[in-house]
Amino acid sequence: MAVGWDWKSGEGLLGIDDPAEWDAAFERGENHLGTAVIGLVFNCSLEEASPRIVRATRLPDVAQRGFAFTAAGTAARLNGRLTPELYAALRAEGPGRRSIAGNAVDDTLDHVPFRRLPLWFKWWKVAAKVQDKLETWRLESAYAVSDARRALRGRRP
Numbered sequence: 001m002a003v004g005w006d007w008k009s010g011e012g013l014l015g016i017d018d019p020a021e022w023d024a025a026f027e028r029g030e031n032h033l034g035t036a037v038i039g040l041v042f043n044c045s046l047e048e049a050s051p052r053i054v055r056a057t058r059l060p061d062v063a064q065r066g067f068a069f070t071a072a073g074t075a076a077r078l079n080g081r082l083t084p085e086l087y088a089a090l091r092a093e094g095p096g097r098r099s100i101a102g103n104a105v106d107d108t109l110d111h112v113p114f115r116r117l118p119l120w121f122k123w124w125k126v127a128a129k130v131q132d133k134l135e136t137w138r139l140e141s142a143y144a145v146s147d148a149r150r151a152l153r154g155r156r157p
Helices: 021-027 035-042 046-056 060-077 082-095 102-111 119-155
Strands: none
Touching: 021 046, 035 046, 035 060, 035 082, 046 060, 046 082, 060 082, 060 102, 082 102, 082 119, 102 119
């Protein structure tokens, strides 16, 4: 075990820079693997971190899976790209706002150039833009109706 890495409490795991240490901890069934995979994203290449992120997205602990998807989103932010395996993991989880991968999908759509996205991810981006625009129109209409009602009530004696 490396100095400063406490697998029991998660202390120092954001500084992990050795993929082999993460692999060994995975084999031992240690806690805080999702936290540690975020550290790998910060301290290793995307190619080194990617297979570990994908494995962490399948962890039984929902919180640690959430951290794994946070790592995927962070990888998209830092690198402006993802590996095919990470795209597949995001696709498998789904893009919905209630999905555990929702923020990672949003980070990917925001930080990876459109031309680098797989075709199915491009469709998600287009669909998300259309949904956002429809929601904007719905809210603007609701506010206009509310303002009109308020104005009409104000004119009554």
